[in-house]
Amino acid sequence: MSAQPLSDSGTLESPVLSPVRDLRRVPIHPDHWYPLAWSKELKPGKTLGVRFAGEPIVLARTESGKVFALEDRCAHRQVPLHAGVVDGESIRCGYHGWTYDCSGRCIDVPYLGKERLPNGVRAYPCREVAGLVFVFPGNAALAEERPLPEFASVSDPAYKTRRFGREVKCHYSFMHENLMDMNHQFLHRRQMGQMQARSLGRRRGDDWVEVDYTFSRQAGKQPVGEALVFGSSKDRDQSDKSVMRIRTVYPYQTLQIRSTEGSLVMDLWIAYVPLDAQQRTNRTFGMLSIRKPGIPFALDLAWPLLVWFTERIFKEDRWIVEREQEAHDQQGADWNHEVFPVINELRDLLRSCGGRSVIPIREIGYDKGEC
């Protein structure tokens, strides 16, 4: 008996066996704003080469501070423009000096007359918000009408924000599922002790799904790191009614914790940007805002511990989702046997909001056949 999809008639939910698309082969939909870099990574007068789902994109910040995004290939010999030079408000390719303005138009070829300049390269809509450089990689005509994310807590002085993120070698969908299924507290048992999540209910809209949880401690006492992030357990013992809400609003995800009194004590915004064409690697951009406690500077003093704690948690998550991706690569299909309702709704959402094409994958495994 093998670990393939089962048709048990669990009362929670039966795994879907209809011929749905393999979620791990659904490309992220390009018609949204995606963060491709932190603002501080892009210095004045410099370029930065980034990627979105295999597309090379060069970000440039002119001396005047303006940021723009072009296809990261010179129209001439296809070498990356990010190896070139910012020259005034334009980029000059580092090979033969072809020059492009912020709209991608070729405005100079040093050894060619101005009247016979070739065409240029693609330009992408580009915005800077809350310390992130957002690019709209899809149909540029839709960029204006699509909203950029809002970051209320980040700009609110009542909160302190930690920016974090790393490359993670998996499809973005594993990231959404990891965060939304709080039964995975068992993974963090060394950091958090044994916590039991209880789902309070879930809701769904066209492009979003959310779920609420409360938590109770099964054994052990609360680690210090956790108290910092989620609040001290003095406030949330048996009578604790703190509620964690995890929400995917395509393509972003948020996690918010409200105290019993309804105050927002923690506010996480997070995005997972596919880097390679196969979308087997994503770069995670997270903004974790923590409400400052009454005592001045208490949170600042505790900050290094919070950084350490969140890094440990994130490292465990990264490790496990990369193992999920490896399993998919070897099995060549999605053998997941999901029984938790909100995760099945989330999977359905990611499928329906994703791109229409199918990511072609290389099969690594080998079907043994009979022996």
Place this chain on the structure above:
Amino acid sequence: MSAQPLSDSGTLESPVLSPVRDLRRVPIHPDHWYPLAWSKELKPGKTLGVRFAGEPIVLARTESGKVFALEDRCAHRQVPLHAGVVDGESIRCGYHGWTYDCSGRCIDVPYLGKERLPNGVRAYPCREVAGLVFVFPGNAALAEERPLPEFASVSDPAYKTRRFGREVKCHYSFMHENLMDMNHQFLHRRQMGQMQARSLGRRRGDDWVEVDYTFSRQAGKQPVGEALVFGSSKDRDQSDKSVMRIRTVYPYQTLQIRSTEGSLVMDLWIAYVPLDAQQRTNRTFGMLSIRKPGIPFALDLAWPLLVWFTERIFKEDRWIVEREQEAHDQQGADWNHEVFPVINELRDLLRSCGGRSVIPIREIGYDKGEC
């Protein structure tokens, strides 16, 4: 003229040109007991992730010392169970805590009622013999009737046994051929001087083939390391009639040396276990038993030298068989031009006892066509 199979009419043996299966693409037959780990690698209360021909398998030793083997994938999200926790006589997955007993049955999902537990994972027959953990990866119904190897010398106090082995990046068949063709002494000329092997004859059964050799020194004097392993050349000069018998009993191999008086002075048992699905890497498990000489502790004192000597020999063998595999990868076919009769019989045996399917390989080379 290229190094392709030849049709010379050698009196020894003509290379077979009939459309036989490429031996390097014959999978090992799974209906045998294979060693997948040394006992000491599997600590009480711990797991160990191993592989057989691409199949991930988790070995677990419970606190009570019992060993069992399961498919190394949680039925839920396919992550490796070896990253989980041994809990009593079961394994708990490290992600969401799904729990399996030694038969692979799922006995707990923390957030699901016991009455609606999903199916589990595959279990493999598993036995511990002579410090090795054996698993039966094929049809479990055949496990009982298939014999486990016997290790008479290992348990005999008249012998001292060295356990050794490494990963070798080649198909298992190269390993069998390397050991059985003693004309490859030339490879070990730096370790052994110039030895000439003489074949005394060969025999074959349904699932075995064997050959006997005697040796004579061509030049130089006997190295100390060799004297330890094969006996001093004082005893085996011109009148020496020590006989080396090499035998493949599918899928294992043995090499035994008997002195002129018929006493078994060296007894090697060895197995080559494919790790990856393409079976281009094997893990070698060797048990080399040396009969202790009359002088107490003489062998113990000499042991470090023997270890050094056998490691050197094994390193040379490993290097050359990996070059054979590389050549096959580049040529995309088996261009071997074998002229030594017992090797051709061995190749035929490995083909006929192997799995029936064909290992799909990726062609690396490039056919130049005409220019």
Place this chain on the structure above:
Amino acid sequence: MSAQPLSDSGTLESPVLSPVRDLRRVPIHPDHWYPLAWSKELKPGKTLGVRFAGEPIVLARTESGKVFALEDRCAHRQVPLHAGVVDGESIRCGYHGWTYDCSGRCIDVPYLGKERLPNGVRAYPCREVAGLVFVFPGNAALAEERPLPEFASVSDPAYKTRRFGREVKCHYSFMHENLMDMNHQFLHRRQMGQMQARSLGRRRGDDWVEVDYTFSRQAGKQPVGEALVFGSSKDRDQSDKSVMRIRTVYPYQTLQIRSTEGSLVMDLWIAYVPLDAQQRTNRTFGMLSIRKPGIPFALDLAWPLLVWFTERIFKEDRWIVEREQEAHDQQGADWNHEVFPVINELRDLLRSCGGRSVIPIREIGYDKGEC
């Protein structure tokens, strides 16, 4: 608008849009003499394993100093002969001792009678010229009639020669185009300052194309390294008429600088030898001869600076052509949009002189389709 071939009607030259072969998939033609090693790499009594377009070739130098080239695979088990032993005027395979003479004939198998020796391996015509070992990898019948390159400056005591080269991860055609298009001075702006190349005209024959340039400095002053290689700018200001001629004579390339008086001050010969079957890596063999100035030892004293300068230039060139290759790998086709006439003639030459087959490539990219 994407960086694909354009149909602009530039007066210089319109990119060719006819269904021509992708130049990056044209194999180099094997019916020429190619340098596969520096003479000093091949010691007396030793072997050296090299490659030409994926073909493994062993070079051997006997104790008497004779050099020969064979297929680098034993006819027996296909292991590399370069791991064997030079024995008199022959090579003995390191595995079972099969022995080959310089014509590739098998002259000994230690355990086989001389009367039943198997066939041998392929031999290649081989010559040593000017410190390079040349091999003719194609049709050996054509070797005699095909000329070896001449190296007049290398043997002329009026010149000092620097031998250099490295592996570069790109198709050989990128190397030819890089050197011939002197508008790429912009790439070396840090080493050379801003130089403007002016094309004086181009010529073409059946198997060659050449172009002449003069240079003028746009800004900054002449770096010392450049003065050494190209001559001091005192001699070549506004009235300077030094001419650089770059010539591809298939499959080699030369760059010569003549002073206003017509004296040859710099003479570079260079070849790019594909190493792998996909011809995505080449080994560059360069011989840079500089005419010695009147002052004795001046050039010797300046040599370290010249080495440093040329290494820096070569490193920049290597980096950029490897980016060109990467772009081709990702795009799966040649999107180059060449507007400089001599480069288009060069590309046409490389296509017409190259091998007739097509290099099969693996597509790495992923066509997103509609979303």
